[in-house]
Each structure stands twice: as structure tokens, then as C-alpha cells.
Amino acid sequence: xxxxxxxxxxxxxxxxxxxxxxxxxxxxxxxxxxxxxxxxxxxxxxxxxxxxxxxxxxxxxxxxxxxxxxxxxxxxxxxxxxxxxxxxxxxxxxxxxxxxxxxxxxxxxxxxxxxxxxxxxxxxxxxxxxxxxxxxxxxxxxxxxxxxxxxxxxxxxxxxxxxxxxxxxxxxxxxxxxxxxxxxxxxxxxxxxxxxxxxxxxxxxxxxxxxxxxxxxxxxxxxxxxxxxxxxxxxxxxxxxxxxxxxxxxxxxxxxxxxxxxxxxxxxxxxxxxxxxxxxxxxxxxxxxxxxxxxxxxxxxxxxxxxxxxxxxxxxxxxxxxxxxxxxxxxxxxxxxxxxxxxxx
Amino acid sequence: xxxxxxxxxxxxxxxxxxxxxxxxxxxxxxxxxxxxxxxxxxxxxxxxxxxxxxxxxxxxxxxxxxxxxxxxxxxxxxxxxxxxxxxxxxxxxxxxxxxxxxxxxxxxxxxxxxxxxxxxxxxxxxxxxxxxxxxxxxxxxxxxxxxxxxxxxxxxxxxxxxxxxxxxxxxxxxxxxxxxxxxxxxxxxxxxxxxxxxx
Numbered sequence: 172x173x174x175x176x177x178x179x180x181x182x183x184x185x186x187x188x189x190x191x192x193x194x195x196x197x198x199x200x201x202x203x204x205x206x207x208x209x210x211x212x213x214x215x216x217x218x219x220x221x222x223x224x225x226x227x228x229x230x231x232x233x234x235x236x237x238x239x240x241x242x243x244x245x246x247x248x249x250x251x252x253x254x255x256x257x258x259x260x261x262x263x264x265x266x267x268x269x270x271x272x273x274x275x276x277x278x279x280x281x282x283x284x285x286x287x288x289x290x291x292x293x294x295x296x297x298x299x300x301x302x303x304x305x306x307x308x309x310x311x312x313x314x315x316x317x318x319x320x321x322x323x324x325x326x327x328x329x330x331x332x333x334x335x336x337x338x339x340x341x342x343x344x345x346x347x348x349x350x351x352x353x354x355x356x357x358x359x360x361x362x363x364x365x366x367x368x369x370x371x372x373x374x375x376x377x378x379x380x381x382x383x384x385x386x387x388x389x390x391x392x393x394x395x396x397x398x399x400x401x402x403x404x405x406x407x408x409x410x411x412x413x414x415x416x417x418x419x420x421x422x423x424x425x426x427x428x429x430x431x432x433x434x435x436x437x438x439x440x441x442x443x444x445x446x447x448x449x450x451x452x453x454x455x456x457x458x459x460x461x462x463x464x465x466x467x468x469x470x471x472x473x474x475x476x477x478x479x480x481x482x483x484x485x486x487x488x489x490x491x492x493x494x495x496x497x498x499x500x501x502x503x504x505x506x507x508x509x510x511x512x513x514x515x516x
Numbered sequence: 517x518x519x520x521x522x523x524x525x526x527x528x529x530x531x532x533x534x535x536x537x538x539x540x541x542x543x544x545x546x547x548x549x550x551x552x553x554x555x556x557x558x559x560x561x562x563x564x565x566x567x568x569x570x571x572x573x574x575x576x577x578x579x580x581x582x583x584x585x586x587x588x589x590x591x592x593x594x595x596x597x598x599x600x601x602x603x604x605x606x607x608x609x610x611x612x613x614x615x616x617x618x619x620x621x622x623x624x625x626x627x628x629x630x631x632x633x634x635x636x637x638x639x640x641x642x643x644x645x646x647x648x649x650x651x652x653x654x655x656x657x658x659x660x661x662x663x664x665x666x667x668x669x670x671x672x673x674x675x676x677x678x679x680x681x682x683x684x685x686x687x688x689x690x691x692x693x694x695x696x697x698x699x700x701x702x703x704x705x706x707x708x709x710x711x712x713x714x715x
Binding site for chain 2: 229233237239240241242243245247248249250251252253254256257259260263264330331333334338343344346347350351354355358434440443444447
């Protein structure tokens with residue numbers, strides 16, 4: 172039991188490290204996926220062992236993915252034993268499940284505490300005048316991305332945790348039937364998610380260039396702990412972090428997902444194992460961040476949600492939460508204001 | 517209670533693929549699926565070894581551990597079976613399995629995998645023993661009729677053994693002793709320096 176726990180703890184640490192280092196993963200990915208270095212070394216060892224003692228060391232090497240010849244054709248049919256499956260199993264069932272669950276619980280708990288102790292950040296007053304913030308196209312891509320993301324997150328979580336959470340409640344048959352639907356839903360929604368993700372990231376990059384006042388926003392954590400306002404342009408620093416995280420984790424989740432989506436290309440098992448781990452890590456990262464985003468833009472902050480619904484925000488909201496942008500808008504309006512007509516008489 | 521096991525004697529296997537054919541025919545497995553295969557290591561070189569491999573019916577089966585819908589179960593005889601009515605064809609079992617046992621029938625449209633298919637130790641599935649539904653989904657249930665897997669029964673050189681673990685081990689131990697060879701297991705050179713028999 173003790174060694175099992177130690178193994179879990181060990182893999183948990185590895186997994187957590189993986190979550191934090193999403194950036195480096197994409198390049199690592201290609202290297203890992205295409206290499207079969209371990210297997211080659213094993214084969215060499217096996218060959219050496221054959222000449223010396225065909226009966227002992229030989230079988231030890233075979234256990235680590237040595238390939239031979241098989242009349243049966245198929246992906247990796249000539250590999251007698253692959254041992255990376257065990258690593259994948261321990262990563263997925265150990266850290267993949269445990270760290271993911273605790274991470275999501277921690278984020279939800281933190282947001283719950285914020286709501287209990289600070290409550291909704293209310294506007295002190297409304298001017299009643301509104302400013303245009305998001306165009307119809309912006310709102311379309313946002314909600315397209317949001318809805319496809321939620322569909323993927325729910326079905327994905329169902330595949331990861333359902334066996335432990337839903338199956339005991341629903342029974343095996345009902346959960347199996349539900350999963351038989353949620354798996355293809357996950358598959359078929361994903362291309363739409365990719366389209367919306369690319370559109371959103373491309374359309375909003377210009378808003379998300381870091382600015383000098385963003386540091387102050389980050390220092391104040393956006394003022395969420397004190398309800399003191401922090402400087403922000405059209406997009407605040409927190410949203411910018413969300414945007415850039417969405418790019419990084421988005422690439423990982425999409426690339427790994429495309430591997431998992433296309434088993435017909437006969438990817439090797441090690442490619443699929445790595446894809447699965449990266450898919451879980453990036454997916455859970457995105458889900459955790461989306462919790463924060465969903466909280467802050469709805470009950471956490473009065474006046475924010477209406478921006479993505481009607482596209483307009485109250486002047487006071489803009490003044491308080493996005494002062495730099497508000498000043499720009501005011502200056503812009505002033506310069507475009509029609510000059511009072513001069514009397515010709 | 518018996519604990520069913522497969523054992524392939526690498527000193528006897530002649531890579532005839534009779535086991536593969538016997539399995540395919542007896543169980544009428546789908547096109548493109550081979551529940552059993554023979555792998556030859558060091559093919560054409562001195563000391564080449566062939567081994568017939570299929571589902572090894574693990575005690576702590578990795579496939580069962582990673583299945584998102586928990587469709588695997590182990591029979592009283594230690595045979596690992598799965599329920600195709602619950603399987604969603606995600607392929608996780610095939611990533612976890614060390615032996616490459618889980619197979620997927622010809623891909624459907626849009627690259628969706630069909631239900632997983634694998635060696636059942638000729639013991640069918642969750643349906644009623646010997647029923648038509650069971651035969652169609654999982655193949656012949658020979659175990660319920662008191663017979664052993666056909667792959668082992670048909671093996672011309674009796675390299676592939678199937679049956680209760682204790683009996684299989686007894687047969688193999690006797691063979692090893694008659695060959696008066698050192699044990700085939702790895703680690704001999706580590707335990708006994710320079711491969712010497714003297715301790």
C-alpha cells in the first residue's frame with residue numbers, strides 16, 4: 172500500500188510539473204512521438220544477449236518493447252510487449268485523476284471563499300448611458316467558443332471521472348449508454364471548437380498586447396481582494412493572462428486531441444499515451460481557468476455579463492474597471508463630436 | 517478454483533500461425549481483427565524465437581483499470597472478459613495493454629472505432645452461455661462446454677498451453693527439466709556470477 176501511495180505521490184509531482192510547463196510541451200511532443208529510442212536500445216541489448224546467452228537477459232529486454240516479425244499485420248503487431256502503457260496507466264489513473272480533481276476543487280473553493288467574504292463587486296451607481304464594447308461578430312465567436320468548450324469539458328470530464336462519480340449513481344448500463352453518446356459528441360464538437368478558438372484568438376490578439384499598467388493590475392490582483400480598482404485598457408491584465416493561456420493550452424489541447432481523434436492514421440501507442448496525458452493536463456488547466464473566467468464575468472462582477480449579451484456596458488462600469496479604455500473612448504467621442512452649427516445670420 | 521493461463525513455450529513454437537487461424541475460424545472474428553498473433557524475435561538470425569501472444573488475462577488487468585466505462589470483468593476462472601454493450605470504442609485499453617491484445621474492427625465513418633474485440637480464452641461474454649447473441653459478439657464459448665481454447669488445442673508442437681495455471685506450470689517445469697537446461701528466466705547471470713551453477 173505504502174509503495175502504491177509513494178508511486179501516486181511521485182506521479183502526482185510529475186503531473187503537476189507538466190501542468191505548469193505547458194509551453195515546452197509542444198516541442199517535446201514531436202520529439203517523443205516520433206522516437207522509439209528505448210525500443211531500439213532494447214533490441215540492441217537483446218541482440219547482444221542472444222550471442223552470449225540466449226536464455227536469460229534476452230527475455231528481460233523483450234519486456235521493454237523489442238519488435239520482431241509478425242505475419243499478422245497491423246499497427247505495432249510486431250511488438251511483443253510494450254511497457255509504456257504501465258506508465259500511462261499510472262499517470263492517468265494516479266495523477267491525472269487525483270491532481271485534476273484537487274486542482275478543480277481548489278479553484279472552486281477559492282472562488283467560493285471570494286464570493287462569501289467579498290461578495291459581488293457591485294457598481295456604486297449607473298449613469299444609464301452605455302458604451303459599445305463587443306460587436307455582434309465578437310459575441311458570436313465568444314459564445315460559439317464558450318458553448319463548444321462547455322460541451323467538450325462536460326463530456327471530457329465524464330470520460331475521465333464518470334466511472335468514479337456518475338457510474339455508482341446511474342449504474343453501469345445507463346452510464347455506458349450515456350458515454351456511448353458523450354464520446355461521439357466530444358469527437359464531433361471538437362472541430363467546431365477549433366474553428367471558434369482560432370477565430371477568437373485571431374480576432375482578439377490586438378486587444379491582448381501587454382501594457383505597462385498591466386503590472387499594477389496584476390500586483391493588485393485586479394482589486395478583487397480589496398475591491399479597489401486597478402488600471403486597465405480595453406482588456407485587463409487578468410483577461411490577457413487568460414487569453415495567452417488559452418493560446419498555449421489551446422495548442423496543446425488541439426494538437427493532442429487531433430491525435431486522439433484520428434486513430435485511423437495508426438499512431439503508435441506511445442503517441443496516443445502522450446497525447447492522452449497532454450490532453451488531460453491542458454484540458455483540466457483550461458477548465459480551471461474557465462471557472463475563474465465564468466465567475467468573474469457573472470456573479471463576481473456586476474455589469475460585466477451584459478457586455479457579452481447586449482454588447483453594451485454602462486459608462487460607470489467602463490470608468491471603474493477599464494479606465495484607460497474609457498478615457499480613450501471619451502477622447503475619441505470628443506474629437507468626432509459634430510461642431511455646433513454656426514448661425515449664418 | 518482454476519486460474520486459467522496461457523503459456524507459449526518459445527523452444528517449441530515454430531511460427532506456423534496455426535493458433536491464429538484456429539482462433540479466427542472458431543470465433544469468426546471480424547475482418548481485420550486477429551485476436552492472436554505470432555511474433556518472431558530476431559527473425560532469420562541464429563537463436564530466433566517465436567511466441568504466440570494474445571490477451572494474457574492479467575490478474576491486475578491494465579485494460580480494466582483505464583476503461584472509462586468499466587466494461588471489463590474477471591470470471592471465477594481468472595479470465596478477463598468485456599461487455600461489448602457497454603464498450604464505447606475509446607481505445608484506452610489498447611494504450612494500456614502490454615501485449616497489444618485489444619483489437620478494433622474495420623473503422624467506421626469519420627474514423628470512429630468500433631467496439632473493442634479481444635481474446636476471450638474461448639469463454640464468450642456476459643450473454644447467456646452458448647447463446648446466439650454471445651456467439652455473434654464474442655465467438656464460441658468453449659469453456660462453458662468443458663473445453664479449452666482452440667488455439668492451444670490445435671497447436672501442433674504443443675508450444676501453446678492453456679488451462680489451469682498449476683497444471684500448465686507442471687507441464688512446463690517437466691519440459692525444462694528434461695531439456696536439462698538452465699531456467700529460461702532472466703536474471704540467472706545476475707543471481708549466479710558468470711552463469712555458473714555453483715553458488
